[in-house]
Amino acid sequence: MNYKIGLMGCGVIASYGHLPAIMDTDGLTIHALYDPNEQNLRREAHRFSVPHAYSDLESFFNSGLDAVAICSPAPAHIQNVIDCAAHGLPVLCEKPLAMDEVEGQQMIEVMEDANLLLAVGFCYRFSPCALKIKELINQDAIGEVRTMRLIYNWDCHGKYYRPDPLNQPDFWVEDPRRRGRMDEGGPMVDCGTHQIDLARWWTNSNITRFQSHASWVDEYEAPDHVWCHMDHDNGAHTMVEMSYSFGHTTKDRISHFIYEVIGTRGMIRYDRNFSHFELRNEHGTYQLEYHGEKNFHGMYAAFRQSLKTGELGELCSAPDALEVTRIARHATDEVIADRHALEVR
Ligand SMILES: NC(=O)c1ccc[n+]([C@@H]2O[C@H](COP(=O)([O-])OP(=O)(O)OC[C@H]3O[C@@H](n4cnc5c(N)ncnc54)[C@H](O)[C@@H]3O)[C@@H](O)[C@H]2O)c1
Structure with missing residues (x-):
């Protein structure tokens, strides 16, 4: 059909x-x-x-x-x-x-x-690298996962842009896309949900406890640089670091996008800046095939299949996405509340 x-x-x-x-x-x-x-x-x-x-x-x-x-x-x-x-x-x-x-x-x-x-x-689930990480964990290639460091620091399109660079090269305005994302809750609520989802999905585990810290490089209600520490029910711990102000006003753009999955017998490292993806364990170091972190084609192949079968496959279910939203939103709200409490003291 x-x-x-x-x-x-x-x-x-x-x-x-x-x-x-x-x-x-x-x-x-x-x-x-x-x-x-x-x-x-x-x-x-x-x-x-x-x-x-x-x-x-x-x-x-x-x-x-x-x-x-x-x-x-x-x-x-x-x-x-x-x-x-x-x-x-x-x-x-x-x-x-x-x-x-x-x-x-x-x-x-x-x-x-x-x-x-x-x-x-x-x-992100459908990137061949994310799927490979899940496969390696399931195959016990790094033992039991104990620590994950999932980092995405970028400028969220940059604070300013030039609407008419040819005719008005010195006219800059605030980028509404970045403001929109910050008004919706900032980096943890927006892109950070991918990382929280991966941490749960890779390890097939739930988050039992989480705590966040943040800083405000720019002045929005939401923090633009957030760390969320999460304890999993299988004993693992994940740190998600997200920034939308990583060079947000600099002339030259820069970003960090890293996955580090550390187990009892080895580790997996993925670094987008260097197109680098590797496995290290007691047998040696293996360079793995690098792919970008997103895969919309894979996601739609899965959606086509789910329309046919009614089964989600590797697509994220709404209850799982709800749990991710809950964590990201609370992680953001708690640091905003802490900041307001400090201000009134
Ligand atoms: N998966 C990813 O990697 C990824 C990357 C970027 C954005 N996103 C998500 O995609 C969504 C859209 O982001 P974007 O960057 O394309 O935003 P955008 O602002 O570029 O586009 C949003 C579009 O939706 C339209 N719109 C506004 N209200 C609407 C409504 N009520 N019904 C239908 N359309 C409406 C707007 O006119 C606009 O054309 C967000 O949820 C964002 O978090 C996901």
Whole structure:
């Protein structure tokens, strides 16, 4: 069967991740787009030759869809999911699932009540390197996992950009994408959810306790540099470090993206800056094939399969994504509350 996919939210991630992957996946067709922003809607409809493009919801839902990909900003996910449930459509929703646990729980209930599949788009899971890490852990290549260091420090597109570099090279404005992500909760709530998800998924374990620390390089309500320490129920410990202010005003861009998985008999290291991926254990050091950290094509191959079988496979379930949202949101809220408490003293 060929599934007709509707996509809601024609922004950055739809353009470089979801739409190319849907178009390249056997058994999926991109049928219709929805976006309240006409400019974004028309741009992506034209770029990907999508036959139907709507800025009104009813026309989108009445266009003959089999499933929906939600690529809107996180605050819009809940209403998008409620609307999909009302129209009987299964969903692949971008991360983070929701803004908080209350919203996430409501989304799960509405989809369960309608007996519909709700998968969450943690595309890092489908990178061949993330899958390899899971396989190596399962094969006991490094013994029992005890420590993970998952680090992503970057500038979140940078604080400023030039809207018209040719005509006004000295005119800079604040980048709304970075502000949007900071207003939604900052780096742990946004990208950090990928790392929290990987830590749980790789080790097939739950987080029993977590504590966060943070600093404010820039002045938003949410911290822009956050560390979250998590204890797993299998005795492992994960440190997730996330920054959105790593050179956010510097002329030259820089980022760190690292996975270190340390076990009782060896370790796995992944470093995006050096395209480096290796396993070290008592037998030696093995250079592994490097791939980027995201894989939308793999995610859509899995979504196609789940539409057929009703099974999620390696796609992230909504309850797992809800737990990730809970941890990331609390880790962020607790440092904000600490900061306010210090200010009133
Ligand atoms: N998986 C990843 O690696 C990854 C990377 C970046 C962003 N994301 C996630 O993807 C989502 C979108 O991020 P983005 O960077 O593409 O944002 P964006 O701001 O570039 O695009 C969002 C689009 O959604 C539209 N929109 C606004 N309200 C809407 C609504 N109610 N219904 C439908 N569309 C609506 C906007 O007009 C815009 O076109 C977020 O949840 C973000 O966290 C994931």
